Amino acid sequence: MTLPLHHPEDQLLIGYASGQERAGKSLLVATHLAYCPDCRRRVASFEALCGSWFEELPCNDHDGLDALLDRMDGLLAAGGAPAEAKPSRPLAAGSLGGRPVPEPLRSWLPEAIDTPTDDGSWREISKGVWLSGWERTLSGTTICLLRMASGAPVPAHRHTADELLLVLQGAFSDEYGSYALGDVAQYVADTDHHAQGASEEDCICLFLLDGELIFLDEEGNPA
Numbered sequence: 733m734t735l736p737l738h739h740p741e742d743q744l745l746i747g748y749a750s751g752q753e754r755a756g757k758s759l760l761v762a763t764h765l766a767y768c769p770d771c772r773r774r775v776a777s778f779e780a781l782c783g784s785w786f787e788e789l790p791c792n793d794h795d796g797l798d799a800l801l802d803r804m805d806g807l808l809a810a811g812g813a814p815a816e817a818k819p820s821r822p823l824a825a826g827s828l829g830g831r832p833v834p835e836p837l838r839s840w841l842p843e844a845i846d847t848p849t850d851d852g853s854w855r856e857i858s859k860g861v862w863l864s865g866w867e868r869t870l871s872g873t874t875i876c877l878l879r880m881a882s883g884a885p886v887p888a889h890r891h892t893a894d895e896l897l898l899v900l901q902g903a904f905s906d907e908y909g910s911y912a913l914g915d916v917a918q919y920v921a922d923t924d925h926h927a928q929g930a931s932e933e934d935c936i937c938l939f940l941l942d943g944e945l946i947f948l949d950e951e952g953n954p955a
């Protein structure tokens with residue numbers, strides 16, 4: 733498997749390692765870790781740093797220590813899984829074209845997400861670009877799947893807070909780079925970017941949005 737080239741920013745990895753990051757972004761980071769040995773090592777070292785930092789504090793708050801250790805255990809269980817997801821039933825829960833989506837995301841997906849585009853599970857937002865009918869909200873972050881056919885451009889849009897994408901199948905590109913399996917693309921509020929599918933098969937991404945998604949008309953005004 734090709735290793736990811738685009739990684740979450742350190743700030744996000746540190747937030748994840750310390751248990752301070754919001755649940756939606758933690759789900760994306762934990763899923764990226766299944767693809768990325770480099771980030772697994774970085775998170776492990778951040779976790780070790782958090783641990784030694786804590787040991788230097790006066791040890792009179794045992795409740796706090798227990799809570800921190802519980803959280804570390806939870807993080808390791810969620811994010812420490814090896815990349816080698818075992819081959820699974822084709823089109824089982826949370827699979828893409830028979831290729832399993834890694835945990836922890838896999839447990840979240842209710843059914844095969846590689847379903848035909850005309851069965852109502854995908855909502856076409858422009859020609860060759862779909863959002864999944866499957867959608868969740870975690871601590872204020874909206875989570876769904878974005879699907880782009882080869883060469884299909886995502887319509888111009890603006891967002892009022894962070895947008896994060898994790899590639900689960902195929903590849904896409906925009907003015908900032910090319911993104912393939914396991915890669916993370918992060919855009920801060922008000923970033924203009926023009927993504928389009930860049931693989932023969934449809935590109936499918938985990939799509940996280942903290943604020944509003946506003947589609948724009950040709951003049952760049954809210955449509």
Ligand SMILES: [Zn+2]
Pocket residue numbers: 736738739740764768770771772
């Ligand atoms: Zn990485």
